[in-house]
Amino acid sequence: MTQTAKLSRKSFFQNFLSAIRELSQVEANQRNFILLPPGVASEENFLQLCNECYQCVAQCPHLAICVCRQQDNLFYGKPMIVAHEQPCYLCSDFPCIAACESGALQLEHSGSLNGVAKIDTERCLAFNGLFCRACVNACPLMDEALFINSAGLPQVNPEKCTGCGICENQCSMEQPAIKITFKA
Amino acid sequence: MGVTRREFIKTTAAAAAAASIGTTLLPGGVKPLFAENDMEWHKSVCRFCGVGCGVLIGVKNGKVAAIRGDKFNTINKGHLCVKGFYLHKIIYAKTRLTHPMIKKNGKFEKVSWDEALNFVAKKFNEIRKAHGPDALAFYGSGQAETEETYMANKLFKGCIGTNNMEGNPRLCMASAVGGYLTSFGLDEPAGTYEDIEQAEMFMLIGTNTAEAHPIVFERIVRHKMKNPNVKILIIDPRKTPTDQVADLHLFPKPGWDLAILHAMARIIIKEGYADEQFIKDNVVFKDNKKNLTYEQYKQFLEKFTPEYASKVSGVPVEDIVKAARMFGQAKTAMSMWTMGINQRTRGVWANNLITNLHLLTGKIGKPGCDSFSLTGQPNACGGVREGGGLCHLLPAHRVVKNPKHREEVAKVWGVPVSNIQPKPGKHTVAMFEALNKGEIKGIYIMCTNPAQSLPNASKYWKGLKEQFVVVAESFFPTATTKFADVVLPAAFWAEKEGVYGCTERRSQYMPKVLEPMGEARWDAFILRDLGIRMGFKKEFEKYKTAEDIWNEYISLTKGRDLDLSGATYRRLKKERGLRWPVPSEDHPGTYKRYVKGDPIFDELSEEKKKGRWIYFYGKPEGKAVVWARPDKGPEEPTDEEFPFALSTGRVLEHWHTLTMTGTVPELNRAVPKAYVEINPEDAKALGIANKDQVIVETRRGQLKIEARVINRPKKGTLFIPWHWEEWMANILTIDAFDPGSKEPEYKVCAARIRKA
Numbered sequence A: 001m002t003q004t005a006k007l008s009r010k011s012f013f014q015n016f017l018s019a020i021r022e023l024s025q026v027e028a029n030q031r032n033f034i035l036l037p038p039g040v041a042s043e044e045n046f047l048q049l050c051n052e053c054y055q056c057v058a059q060c061p062h063l064a065i066c067v068c069r070q071q072d073n074l075f076y077g078k079p080m081i082v083a084h085e086q087p088c089y090l091c092s093d094f095p096c097i098a099a100c101e102s103g104a105l106q107l108e109h110s111g112s113l114n115g116v117a118k119i120d121t122e123r124c125l126a127f128n129g130l131f132c133r134a135c136v137n138a139c140p141l142m143d144e145a146l147f148i149n150s151a152g153l154p155q156v157n158p159e160k161c162t163g164c165g166i167c168e169n170q171c172s173m174e175q176p177a178i179k180i181t182f183k184a
Numbered sequence B: 001m002g003v004t005r006r007e008f009i010k011t012t013a014a015a016a017a018a019a020s021i022g023t024t025l026l027p028g029g030v031k032p033l034f035a036e037n038d039m040e041w042h043k044s045v046c047r048f049c050g051v052g053c054g055v056l057i058g059v060k061n062g063k064v065a066a067i068r069g070d071k072f073n074t075i076n077k078g079h080l081c082v083k084g085f086y087l088h089k090i091i092y093a094k095t096r097l098t099h100p101m102i103k104k105n106g107k108f109e110k111v112s113w114d115e116a117l118n119f120v121a122k123k124f125n126e127i128r129k130a131h132g133p134d135a136l137a138f139y140g141s142g143q144a145e146t147e148e149t150y151m152a153n154k155l156f157k158g159c160i161g162t163n164n165m166e167g168n169p170r171l172c173m174a175s176a177v178g179g180y181l182t183s184f185g186l187d188e189p190a191g192t193y194e195d196i197e198q199a200e201m202f203m204l205i206g207t208n209t210a211e212a213h214p215i216v217f218e219r220i221v222r223h224k225m226k227n228p229n230v231k232i233l234i235i236d237p238r239k240t241p242t243d244q245v246a247d248l249h250l251f252p253k254p255g256w257d258l259a260i261l262h263a264m265a266r267i268i269i270k271e272g273y274a275d276e277q278f279i280k281d282n283v284v285f286k287d288n289k290k291n292l293t294y295e296q297y298k299q300f301l302e303k304f305t306p307e308y309a310s311k312v313s314g315v316p317v318e319d320i321v322k323a324a325r326m327f328g329q330a331k332t333a334m335s336m337w338t339m340g341i342n343q344r345t346r347g348v349w350a351n352n353l354i355t356n357l358h359l360l361t362g363k364i365g366k367p368g369c370d371s372f373s374l375t376g377q378p379n380a381c382g383g384v385r386e387g388g389g390l391c392h393l394l395p396a397h398r399v400v401k402n403p404k405h406r407e408e409v410a411k412v413w414g415v416p417v418s419n420i421q422p423k424p425g426k427h428t429v430a431m432f433e434a435l436n437k438g439e440i441k442g443i444y445i446m447c448t449n450p451a452q453s454l455p456n457a458s459k460y461w462k463g464l465k466e467q468f469v470v471v472a473e474s475f476f477p478t479a480t481t482k483f484a485d486v487v488l489p490a491a492f493w494a495e496k497e498g499v500y501g502c503t504e505r506r507s508q509y510m511p512k513v514l515e516p517m518g519e520a521r522w523d524a525f526i527l528r529d530l531g532i533r534m535g536f537k538k539e540f541e542k543y544k545t546a547e548d549i550w551n552e553y554i555s556l557t558k559g560r561d562l563d564l565s566g567a568t569y570r571r572l573k574k575e576r577g578l579r580w581p582v583p584s585e586d587h588p589g590t591y592k593r594y595v596k597g598d599p600i601f602d603e604l605s606e607e608k609k610k611g612r613w614i615y616f617y618g619k620p621e622g623k624a625v626v627w628a629r630p631d632k633g634p635e636e637p638t639d640e641e642f643p644f645a646l647s648t649g650r651v652l653e654h655w656h657t658l659t660m661t662g663t664v665p666e667l668n669r670a671v672p673k674a675y676v677e678i679n680p681e682d683a684k685a686l687g688i689a690n691k692d693q694v695i696v697e698t699r700r701g702q703l704k705i706e707a708r709v710i711n712r713p714k715k716g717t718l719f720i721p722w723h724w725e726e727w728m729a730n731i732l733t734i735d736a737f738d739p740g741s742k743e744p745e746y747k748v749c750a751a752r753i754r755k756a
């Protein structure tokens, strides 16, 4: 288990080598997605306001927030969530937001994170004829954000999905077949 | 791990692609998909649930590298659930037990096979001599092969001479056995999976089919997709993934559903949905004491108005009426149930009441009609129900009480008939109770983990601690090996050959494709060698191969209702299993019992059948029984002190006590730990938030566990998946059992919950 986690963490960060310079210059779908803690108004806003005090990192009871350590990443030094390792459980009292003094994280934007789940249908076991629904069963908004459609396959409702990443975390593929990525 | 990571990803993706449905790449196809990988594929059966899916084991360079669904297997037609898909990883789990060990001064020490077996033989013989044969016991498993259970049966009942020979199917299927025996006179369903695609209506009661029998569910889903008129009625106290297909869901308070079934029967008769001709020809009525007339049965039902049933169960009156009409109006109907019905102090009765509906409407014996019990374990039907692996049974649906049966079996076993006691031995709960009391002093546990899986588990640790315990297992440690004095490494699935018999009476062959890991040996041969060392050389030395054992077993089925004479290894190796009765090698097996096409029915004389198209030959005059059973509630109803009804159950991704699925990182990640499901309203009232640590408490114990606040359990009920040793749900469950089937009431007890 730990072995797996380590490997995938490494490969996750390797993805960042194709680095991103300027958010505005690169089309969203060309850069890698970074999942931010809840309460972010917009990525630009977050980049401006977050003063890297790491209070959110310290306060998260689920150890969901880590710090981006990829030097040429736009989010270098900023708190982030690697859902594959530990997702956000959207605590009802949002200790992360409560701890944030800079205003980078705000309660009024806590309804969802900055991403949405997407299923890689080429790799998802269910789309390949196996009976799997680990992601649906894991989703806190099961049957709403993530549901089994009439064809018996998992499907995301982007309107309802909060981007918490629990599905990505619990997908039963070694490399998750469902991932949090850019909102459309 | 047997494969490198890259290779794994490649094979997973490829196998996944191969398993895809509706493409030309259906698995098991003629064209090998992994030509470049020179993978060799072997036809086998999934190790896990009672569905009995056919798998292909992919072997490369002497290692099992992938599993895929067998397209030609009629059960799963290439599909698998995620457990089956990851089977290959379990073979190479780090927790595989690879050498015998004896506990010396409180610590396990590696020993030779000779030392281990001599030690066990000596201890067992000492106990037997000093305290008699009934001071010894065997506790087996619905996951053991038929051959393995057969050997244990012979050693304990036939040679040692004790009927203290049980297995964990007592904890899961015994009530279904009792139900079939009392309703039809013979165990196991009349129909098969083939009925699914012909049914117009399904009643799923006490089953979370989507998670516990995924591929059966998959078949129901597909059938409904193609035929939107198919109606599905669910009766279950909890909303589950099975609800995906529900047309109507009744949520009874746990343990209070008997009145609903009676109320449905009453409506069915009153509104003219009963098949009066069928009833006249094929049915008799009984209550717990005497025979009834149809009129008297109707009288009995008068109490069960929908209003009464609604009051008892908490289900709205209109829903009960709707459910009854749904069942009555459908031309064909199939009911399916599993632990929610069986694991009850009135499990046999609940089984009877389901079958009543089929008998009253004549929805039995026809395509698309059956009262179909879903078996939990892969070989609970084959090895234990058919093989006779319970304390009152002998092989091939025989019972110890019957002198003729004892004689027939003793003859084949080559033992004096006096060896086999006429009195049933101790059933599971009684057996572990006797271990606690010291009446049983030595026990051999094979392929199961009772220290975790018994109800009210911690109560029974005392006996396991104090008495001489031998555990034959493929994995180490387990909750039970902790208490063992000797552990014996058992060959795992794919490292041994043998037969599994699944839910639909189908026996399927599993090949040996690998040598056992380390010094592990096949359970059947461990038992054989133990028998020889205990002094039963003549009785055991003749078994040289798995086929020897199988042949002897099927010779005992000759002429019985489960005739497997035609299911020889030669045939089973080629075919995707055979459904009994299969009386000869040229017989195709039986789709449906009690009707034309069933060789036993076909052979009945015309004067017996009197022109009837269905004849329940297990009962006098071939008439099945509609039972007027009282509507008793659970043993431990909720009260002020313990206001919640607690149920336990499974999740899709895990199996029983995690000895297998717990070794697969992907499955662990899918469901990493236990939780207690609580309804949002209840949670709010108690100030419990999602993921809070809570204490769940019953009269037997308490458990600290994470709360999952979710709209699945009804208000007033709690649910805990029972797989984890760390969060052992069976500390809480009740060990009260059904007086008929002796199956404990895992599914209902009273509990309370608070924030930790």
Ligand code: SF4
Binding pocket: A037, A038, A059, A060, A061, A062, A063, A064, A065, A087, A088, A089, A090, A091, A094, A095, A096, A097
């Ligand atoms: S909402 Fe809770 S789990 Fe999510 S990041 Fe904030 S503190 Fe962590």
Ligand code: SF4
Binding pocket: A119, A123, A124, A125, A126, A127, A132, A133, A134, A135, A136, A154, A170, A171, A172, A173, A176, A177, A178
């Ligand atoms: S858990 Fe992963 S593999 Fe399984 S259905 Fe969801 S996305 Fe597909």
Ligand code: SF4
Binding pocket: B046, B047, B048, B049, B050, B051, B052, B053, B076, B079, B080, B081, B082, B083, B084, B085, B213, B214, B215, B216
């Ligand atoms: S449904 Fe049962 S038999 Fe089929 S693959 Fe899953 S666990 Fe195995």
